[in-house]
Amino acid sequence: MLTAVLCLGGIGLVAAATLGAASKKFAVEVDPREAAILDALPGANCGACGEPGCSGYAKGVAEGRLAPTLCTPGGSGTIQAIADILGIEAVATTPQVAVVLCQGDNEKATSKYRYLGLSDCNAAQKLADGPKTCPGGCLGLGSCANACPFGAIEMTPQGLAVINRDKCTGCEKCVSVCPRNVIKMVPKDATVHVLCNSHDKGAAVRKYCQVGCIGCNICKKTVPEAYQIENFLARVDYEHHEDAAQAIEKCPMKCIHDFSTGYPAGSRLATTKPETSKQPAA
Amino acid sequence: MVSLLLILVSAVFVNNFVLARFLGICPFLGVSKKVETAIGMGMAVIFVMTVASVVTWFIQYFVLIPFGIEYLQTIAFILVIASLVQLVEMIIQKTSPVLYQSLGIFLPLITTNCAVLGVAVLSIQKSYSFLESVVFALGAGLGFTLAMVLFAGLRERVELCPVPNSFRGTAIALVTAGLLSLAFMGFAGLVKG
Numbered sequence: 122m123l124t125a126v127l128c129l130g131g132i133g134l135v136a137a138a139t140l141g142a143a144s145k146k147f148a149v150e151v152d153p154r155e156a157a158i159l160d161a162l163p164g165a166n167c168g169a170c171g172e173p174g175c176s177g178y179a180k181g182v183a184e185g186r187l188a189p190t191l192c193t194p195g196g197s198g199t200i201q202a203i204a205d206i207l208g209i210e211a212v213a214t215t216p217q218v219a220v221v222l223c224q225g226d227n228e229k230a231t232s233k234y235r236y237l238g239l240s241d242c243n244a245a246q247k248l249a250d251g252p253k254t255c256p257g258g259c260l261g262l263g264s265c266a267n268a269c270p271f272g273a274i275e276m277t278p279q280g281l282a283v284i285n286r287d288k289c290t291g292c293e294k295c296v297s298v299c300p301r302n303v304i305k306m307v308p309k310d311a312t313v314h315v316l317c318n319s320h321d322k323g324a325a326v327r328k329y330c331q332v333g334c335i336g337c338n339i340c341k342k343t344v345p346e347a348y349q350i351e352n353f354l355a356r357v358d359y360e361h362h363e364d365a366a367q368a369i370e371k372c373p374m375k376c377i378h379d380f381s382t383g384y385p386a387g388s389r390l391a392t393t394k395p396e397t398s399k400q401p402a403a
Numbered sequence: 404m405v406s407l408l409l410i411l412v413s414a415v416f417v418n419n420f421v422l423a424r425f426l427g428i429c430p431f432l433g434v435s436k437k438v439e440t441a442i443g444m445g446m447a448v449i450f451v452m453t454v455a456s457v458v459t460w461f462i463q464y465f466v467l468i469p470f471g472i473e474y475l476q477t478i479a480f481i482l483v484i485a486s487l488v489q490l491v492e493m494i495i496q497k498t499s500p501v502l503y504q505s506l507g508i509f510l511p512l513i514t515t516n517c518a519v520l521g522v523a524v525l526s527i528q529k530s531y532s533f534l535e536s537v538v539f540a541l542g543a544g545l546g547f548t549l550a551m552v553l554f555a556g557l558r559e560r561v562e563l564c565p566v567p568n569s570f571r572g573t574a575i576a577l578v579t580a581g582l583l584s585l586a587f588m589g590f591a592g593l594v595k596g
Contacts, residue, residue, distance in 0.1 A: 125472045132466065132479055136486035143490050147497035239563060 154206055155183040161202035162195060165270050167292035169193045182207070193217060194271075194290030216309040217291040219284050223259040223303050224316045224376060224385055226279035230258055230330040246300035254329035257318035259303050265295035275389060283388040286380060312381040313347075313357055313365035315340075317374075320352040326374075334376045340368035407538045410531075412593070414542025420518045421550040422580075422587040427518030431551060432576060434509070441555035445548025447509035449541065452522050454491065455484045456540035459523035460533055480523050488514040518547060554583055 159179035166174035170191035172181060181187035182203060189203040196216050204210060236245050236252035242264035245251050251260050261280025273288030274295060284295070286309070296304045303318045315334055319326050323335030336353030347365040349356050355377075357365050369377045384390040420426045427448070434444045459480050467473050492510045496503045513519055522543045526536035557579050566575050 124470045125475055128466060128470050128472055129475055129479060129482070132462070132482055136482060140486055140489055140493075143493045147493040149496050240565075241563070 152180075152183045155179050157206045158182050158203055161199055161206065162192060163199065163290070165194055165290075165292065167194055167270050167290075167294055169290075169292040169294075194292045196290070217306045218286050218289040218309045219291065219293065219295055219304050220286075220307050220314055220316075220380075221259055221265075221282045221284055221304050222314065222316050222318045223257070223281065224332040224378070225253070225255055225258045225330040226261060226277060226281035226387060228279050228387075229332050230255055231328075243298070243300045251301065255319050255321070255326070255333065257301055257303055257320065258330065258333075259318075260301065264298050264300075265304060268294045268298040270294060277387045277389070279387050281385075281387065283384055283390060285390060307357075308359050308362075311357065311359050311362045311365075313362060313369065313377060313379045315348075315355045315357055315376060316378045316385065317354060317376045320354050322353050326353075332374055332376050335374055337373060339371050339373065340377060343368040343371045407535065410535055410539050411542040411545075414539050415546040415549060416587070416590040417593050419546040419550055419587050419590075420521065420543050421547055422584040423591075424521065425584075426521040427516055427547060428580075430512060430516065431547075431554065432573070432580065434512070435551055435555040435558055435576075438552060438555045438559060441551040442548070444509045444512075445544070445551045448513055448516070448518065448547045449544030451484075451488055451491070451510070451513055451516075452519050452540040452544040452547075453537060455487060455519050456522055456526055456536050457533075458483055458487055460526065460536050463527050476524065476527065477520070480520055484519055484523065485514045518543070550583070550587075554580060557583065 156179075159176055162175040162179060164175050168174070170178045170181075170187065170193075172178040172187070178187060178192065182189050189207060189209070190200050192199050192203075193216070195202075231254045232252045233249065233254050234252055236248065238244055238248065240262050242251075242260040242262045245260050245262055250256065253260055259281050261276065261282065263274075263276045263282065265282050266274040266276050270292065271288050271290055273285045273290070275283045275285065277283060282295075282304075284304070291306065291309075293306060296302075296306060301318070307314060317326075317330075317332070317334035319330065319333050321333075323337060326333035326335050334353070334355050336350055336355065338350055338355075340355050341348040341350055344364045344367050346361045347358055347363070348368065349358050365377075366379050369379055378385055414420070418424055421428065421431045430444055430448075435441050462479060462483055463473075463476065467476060467479060488510055492503075495510075522540045526539045529539075531539055558576060561575055561579060570578070
């Protein structure tokens with residue numbers, strides 16, 4: 122009995138002493154600000170900052186190697202928190218959100234063939250450049266929705282990705298996974314977008330999509346400073362987008378959409394208005 | 404030499420710790436979603452098993468048997484293995500940050516892993532010599548890694564397959580593990596051990 126207690130106690134004591142000594146001898150100094158910054162970060166490990174995860178970014182910021190403004194998912198709140206920890210002035214950044222620049226779901230746009238393979242856009246894209254006739258349109262197989270760490274992307278029953286502007290944190294995961302580059306990052310305060318990604322000429326677009334931009338220049342004629350036309354595709358100029366909404370009614374293809382009036386039809390979100398995307402009063 | 408080789412082959416294939424002895428199922432299911440992490444975990448297990456078997460062998464033959472308290476084997480081994488892993492973690496963190504980055508997160512997970520304890524207890528039960536128990540632990544670790552990597556590879560593929568909804572996730576993982584285990588039963592009879 123006594124030997125047992127002594128032996129086990131002895132082993133425990135030796136182990137404890139060794140661990141105690143080792144923790145002093147092998148102590149690794151950690152910057153206390155690093156832990157504080159890590160707490161302030163969203164913890165999604167999304168990689169938007171370019172580091173493998175939040176802890177790597179916290180380390181980089183504490184060492185002064187990385188700018189405190191790189192965490193897009195955290196937004197200005199996180200930047201402010203990091204700035205407080207580091208004792209520096211916060212710089213305001215415009216929050217970015219991702220938007221799918223396409224409205225051509227399976228009802229509005231034609232397909233080249235019936236795709237029955239893996240439900241994955243990158244797999245589909247490898248098969249004769251994807252089933253959709255439009256070279257830039259959303260394939261609707263949900264690779265972006267699977268990649269989104271925040272559950273912000275909804276796939277409509279008609280096969281179109283719609284990004285919830287309130288849930289999107291701007292981590293750009295979906296942008297990198299999309300094989301057709303149809304998802305673009307835009308400033309969050311801009312609500313009017315040309316939802317088309319086809320650079321084909323108008324006659325070709327009309328053949329395969331009911332809601333594609335045909336490059337007719339009408340939006341640019343209506344609000345010259347807010348639109349740019351490049352290769353038969355209109356884009357909102359996000360530097361001067363204030364009056365962009367005026368051209369919505371003029372667009373013959375109805376491919377300009379204002380998210381402050383709701384999400385595109387067909388989405389479950391269509392009936393709800395985004396909270397944070399109010400248009401400026403002017 | 405031949406007997407050492409037999410012990411190694413037996414531990415890796417025939418009596419694979421995960422697929423034939425069903426030890427260490429928890430990390431086997433938990434950390435096997437990606438091949439990369441499975442490899443990291445496997446390396447950590449090989450390392451810890453080998454070091455643990457060395458230390459527990461000394462504890463058994465120089466502390467427990469001389470004092471006649473073999474019945475305290477389990478608790479003594481757990482104590483020693485847990486503190487050993489902590490110590491190793493500290494040393495690695497200080498001396499090799501690169502190794503710590505790749506193994507560090509797995510080390511606390513296996514402090515009280517049943518496969519690690521199983522290796523220590525089994526090599527005593529089989530009354531292996533010191534060298535034999537080290538080879539046995541190495542083989543057990545290799546077998547664990549092999550099972551982990553195979554299973555992670557399977558899971559990565561199953562992830563992309565049209566699995567019925569009710570089977571998705573852990574359910575299909577358990578079915579896969581069962582089939583993999585059945586496949587390993589094919590090694591039975593290769594070596595007696």
